[in-house]
Amino acid sequence: AEFIAPRLRRVRPSPTAVISDRVRALSAAGVDVINLGEGELDFDTPDHIKQAGIDAIVQGDTKYTAVAGTAALKKAIINKFARENQLNYQENEVIAGSGAKQLIFNALLATVSAGKEVIIPAPYWVSYPDMVSLADGESRIVPCKEQDGWKLQAADLAAAITEDTRWLILNSPNNPTGAVYNHQELRALADVLLAAPQVLIMADDIYEHICHPPAQFVTLAQVEPRLLDRILTVNGVSKGYSMTGWRLGYAGGPAWLIAAMQILQSQSTSNPSSISQAATVVALQQDNGFLADWRNILDKRRQKMMACIAQIDGLSADLPPGAFYVFANCAGMMGKTTPQGVTLNSDVDFVEYLLDAAHVATLHGSAFGAASYLRIAYAIDDQRLDDACERIVRACAALA
Numbered sequence: 345a346e347f348i349a350p351r352l353r354r355v356r357p358s359p360t361a362v363i364s365d366r367v368r369a370l371s372a373a374g375v376d377v378i379n380l381g382e383g384e385l386d387f388d389t390p391d392h393i394k395q396a397g398i399d400a401i402v403q404g405d406t407k408y409t410a411v412a413g414t415a416a417l418k419k420a421i422i423n424k425f426a427r428e429n430q431l432n433y434q435e436n437e438v439i440a441g442s443g444a445k446q447l448i449f450n451a452l453l454a455t456v457s458a459g460k461e462v463i464i465p466a467p468y469w470v471s472y473p474d475m476v477s478l479a480d481g482e483s484r485i486v487p488c489k490e491q492d493g494w495k496l497q498a499a500d501l502a503a504a505i506t507e508d509t510r511w512l513i514l515n516s517p518n519n520p521t522g523a524v525y526n527h528q529e530l531r532a533l534a535d536v537l538l539a540a541p542q543v544l545i546m547a548d549d550i551y552e553h554i555c556h557p558p559a560q561f562v563t564l565a566q567v568e569p570r571l572l573d574r575i576l577t578v579n580g581v582s583k584g585y586s587m588t589g590w591r592l593g594y595a596g597g598p599a600w601l602i603a604a605m606q607i608l609q610s611q612s613t614s615n616p617s618s619i620s621q622a623a624t625v626v627a628l629q630q631d632n633g634f635l636a637d638w639r640n641i642l643d644k645r646r647q648k649m650m651a652c653i654a655q656i657d658g659l660s661a662d663l664p665p666g667a668f669y670v671f672a673n674c675a676g677m678m679g680k681t682t683p684q685g686v687t688l689n690s691d692v693d694f695v696e697y698l699l700d701a702a703h704v705a706t707l708h709g710s711a712f713g714a715a716s717y718l719r720i721a722y723a724i725d726d727q728r729l730d731d732a733c734e735r736i737v738r739a740c741a742a743l744a
């Protein structure tokens with residue numbers, strides 16, 4: 345008997361989870377694998393935020409809260425949007441959930457149905473297309489070009505919009521490319537969107553704080569307030585505060601959409617963890633000066649990875665302005681042969697070769713909708729990153 349529902353049969357297991365499983369298996373077998381596949385900072389959650397979580401437990405903040413978040417958290421979210429993004433939301437226009445991921449999923453599930461299309465610029469975060477499938481919708485993948493800095497062009501957006509378009513998903517700074525849209529680029533997209541009132545826009549700003557000057561973060565709702573009633577601005581503490589395990593994300597948008605997301609949440613997971621909510625209040629309200637130090641450290645690692653790539657014949661990449669990934673072009677590796685006599689025919693082959701020969705885990709670009717690329721996450725300990733670079737250089741030099 346087939347017990348699995350058709351809806352789930354359309355969904356692929358996360359390709360990033362597949363590599364993580366292989367890394368765990370190799371590590372369990374005693375192999376020293378360096379993981380450049382994980383979308384996570386290696387920094388610890390700052391102490392004052394951890395302490396707020398501990399205090400919440402001690403004080404008994406361990407019960408159900410309002411589904412969309414406590415009054416204190418909503419206030420902190422509203423203040424954050426006002427202070428950092430010049431966006432003014434009311435209490436019924438914000439919601440907290442168990443990670444940005446849950447909010448994106450709920451927003452899609454609440455609004456997408458059979459026959460509706462969601463425009464996803466590629467390369468994209470692996471979860472978007474599968475979330476669209478789960479909501480019975482169709483993903484309309486719009487390829488972006490390396491020479492355009494991996495950014496969606498207004499003309500390509502205009503050409504992709506149909507009467508059935510329900511959403512455009514924008515992600516800046518971008519996973520996997522690190523691309524950051526500037527004001528002018530968002531302005532050009534906004535002009536197209538103003539003329540397409542059937543389209544909602546998801547601004548996935550989860551990497552907001554990981555943005556290197558001269559690139560400057562700006563979000564669509566800030567650029568074009570006339571789109572405010574169609575934009576869901578999604579953010580969270582996972583990346584900017586190194587709080588991936590706390591599972592706390594938040595979003596601001598039109599009251600009708602926030603209300604629909606809240607209904608879904610009330611009938612599925614209810615409120616995000618009360619403890620994580622209390623810690624997030626402190627994260628959002630207190631001084632986040634530590635971020636400048638983090639960015640400095642990440643910038644050095646980014647430069648180190650770029651220097652590593654520059655040494656390797658067959659690999660190239662432009663300096664990524666944001667997030668903590670380098671999206672390297674590995675087309676030059678195709679056709680090369682490993683010492684074992686295997687010919688590399690795809691980015692998957694190359695990723696497997698690096699894992700087997702160098703014991704370095706990366707992710708193939710095709711998982712993100714861009715074949716012949718490699719996503720390298722460099723947010724790991726400096727010493728390990730040096731080791732990883734040496735190993736990659738050595739393994740690539742062994743290719744003929």
Ligand code: PLP
Nearest residue numbers: 383443444445469519580582593
């Ligand atoms: N959006 C993007 C682009 C991401 O890369 C991630 C995490 O990998 C998320 C959203 C999910 O973040 P959260 O941990 O808040 O669910």
